Structures are given as C-alpha cells and as structure tokens.
Amino acid sequence: MIRTVRANKRGFHTVHFEPGVNLILADRSTSAGEKDTTNALGKSTLIEIIDFCLGSNTPPGKGLRVDALQGWAFTLELSLAGQNVAVTRATQAPGFFAIEGLTDGWPFKPAPNKENVPGLDTKKWRSVLAWALFGISEPASDSGYKPSARSLISYFVRNQAAAYNAPFKYFDNQKTWDIQLHNAFLLGLNWEKVLCWDRRLACSLSARRKRRIFQ
Known part of the structure; x- marks a missing residue:
C-alpha cells in the first residue's frame, strides 16, 4: 500500500493515502464557469511521480526530467513485503533509488552510494518490486x-x-x-x-x- 507521496521542495503539497479506495479530485471555486477546467492542477503529475518512484523509464527532457524540475527529488512511502519503507528518486540522478526502512529478506540489499546514502540501482530496484509485488524471483x-x-x-x-x-x-x-x-x-x-x-x-x-x- 502507498501511504505518502512527498518531495524535497516546500512548494509540493504532501499527499497522504488511507486504506481502501482513494480519489484525487480538483477543487472548483464557486465562481468557476463552464469554460473553466481542472487541468494542470497536478492530478496526472501525481500518478507520474508514483510511476517515477516505481522505476519507470525517464528520458532526459521528458516527464519529470524537465529543466523546471532540476534539483527535485520525490519520495514514496509504502508497504513492501510487509515492511514500511520509503524510496526516493531524484530527477538529476534517476539511476539511483535511496531506500529507508527495513529490508529484511529482500533479494537485494541497499548499498551506500558516494554520498553514503543506502539505495539500489534501477535494475535491482525493479527486481525487488517484481519479487515483492508479483512474486517473481x-x-x-x-x-x-x-x-x-x-x-x-x-x-x-x-x-x-x-x-x-x-x-x-x-x-x-x-x-x-x-x-x-x-x-x-x-x-x-x-x-x-x-x-x-x-x-x-x-x-x-x-x-x-x-x-x-x-x-
């Protein structure tokens, strides 16, 4: 289960999920007319962030790897194989997934990078997801x-x-x-x-x- 989606910048509004069905809706003001839309308010971007943290392909200049998001890092807090963990992926270093939390029994253990932050590369993180989410090992x-x-x-x-x-x-x-x-x-x-x-x-x-x- 995904519990929280957050980022390293103050302008991002942390999103919390509860057990069961969660709906993401956009607020409309009382003065909104028929031609006013709820586009560009972050609904699709939230899905893209979740996908990004779950190891999606991210070519430079596309999706979250645009110039406007340089320096951003997104974190997904979730339950994986019965353990609560947090995975963080930065737009400028998409090949590394920082891992916080217990990883007992994982097929790959997080290892420190140059900044001494424990994590996994893309291939190993996807292997962990395959094992934890779908039983592929x-x-x-x-x-x-x-x-x-x-x-x-x-x-x-x-x-x-x-x-x-x-x-x-x-x-x-x-x-x-x-x-x-x-x-x-x-x-x-x-x-x-x-x-x-x-x-x-x-x-x-x-x-x-x-x-x-x-x-």
Missing part, C-alpha cells in the same frame, strides 16, 4: 522472456489516455501475445503455456509463409 524461463515488474505495473499505473481504450492492454499497439501473457499472469494462469502456444503459432505461420514463397 526465479530466473527467466527457457523462452528467455517473462513478465517484468515494469510491464505488470503498467496495468495499474495507466498514465496515458490510450491505456483506457481497452482493459486488457496498456498501450494501443501492444502485441496480442503480450496481452495474453500478462493477463494470464495477473489472473494466476499458466503464462508460460500461453507464451509457448504463441511461439508455436508464430513458428507455424512462419513455416506457411516460407512454403508459399518457395512453391
């Missing part, structure tokens, strides 16, 4: 592919308009096999069989195309 299957923390989190953190066009996918051009695999995993079904079936089907279609070419 074993090596990849023989197929060489399996659902990841980031691909699964994208089903819950839908921060693009296209992610709401269909419930079973989180972007418009998502491959059919990818949709089937991830939904099988989230429903507790045997996702490896789904992947195996899709690979066999792909190989069969490929063989048919080759036969047509050489006939």
Whole structure:
C-alpha cells in the first residue's frame, strides 16, 4: 500500500493515502464557469511521480526530467513485503533509488552510494518490486522472456489516455501475445503455456509463409 507521496521542495503539497479506495479530485471555486477546467492542477503529475518512484523509464527532457524540475527529488512511502519503507528518486540522478526502512529478506540489499546514502540501482530496484509485488524471483524461463515488474505495473499505473481504450492492454499497439501473457499472469494462469502456444503459432505461420514463397 502507498501511504505518502512527498518531495524535497516546500512548494509540493504532501499527499497522504488511507486504506481502501482513494480519489484525487480538483477543487472548483464557486465562481468557476463552464469554460473553466481542472487541468494542470497536478492530478496526472501525481500518478507520474508514483510511476517515477516505481522505476519507470525517464528520458532526459521528458516527464519529470524537465529543466523546471532540476534539483527535485520525490519520495514514496509504502508497504513492501510487509515492511514500511520509503524510496526516493531524484530527477538529476534517476539511476539511483535511496531506500529507508527495513529490508529484511529482500533479494537485494541497499548499498551506500558516494554520498553514503543506502539505495539500489534501477535494475535491482525493479527486481525487488517484481519479487515483492508479483512474486517473481526465479530466473527467466527457457523462452528467455517473462513478465517484468515494469510491464505488470503498467496495468495499474495507466498514465496515458490510450491505456483506457481497452482493459486488457496498456498501450494501443501492444502485441496480442503480450496481452495474453500478462493477463494470464495477473489472473494466476499458466503464462508460460500461453507464451509457448504463441511461439508455436508464430513458428507455424512462419513455416506457411516460407512454403508459399518457395512453391
């Protein structure tokens, strides 16, 4: 459970969450007219901050890594594997996740950086999330592919308009096999069989195309 979202700058209003469903609403003044909107008040940015702290890809100049947010660091306080921890990610150093709290039993232990702040790099933090949130800890299957923390989190953190066009996918051009695999995993079904079936089907279609070419 996410408990708090905060930042290192005074202008940011700390957000606290309670158990159960939490709704983020924008206030409208009594003088607001029909043409007044609730855009640009931070609702989508809050989702982006949560995604940022959960290890999203952050290219320079995009999202939270714009010039206006240089020097900012965002912190997510949450319960992970039954322990309360806080993870902080800075916009100028997105490859490091500072960790506070108990990390007993984690597959990777936070290690100090140059500033002696304990934390994890992006790959290890995503591995911890995969283990804690989705129970993924074993090596990849023989197929060489399996659902990841980031691909699964994208089903819950839908921060693009296209992610709401269909419930079973989180972007418009998502491959059919990818949709089937991830939904099988989230429903507790045997996702490896789904992947195996899709690979066999792909190989069969490929063989048919080759036969047509050489006939």
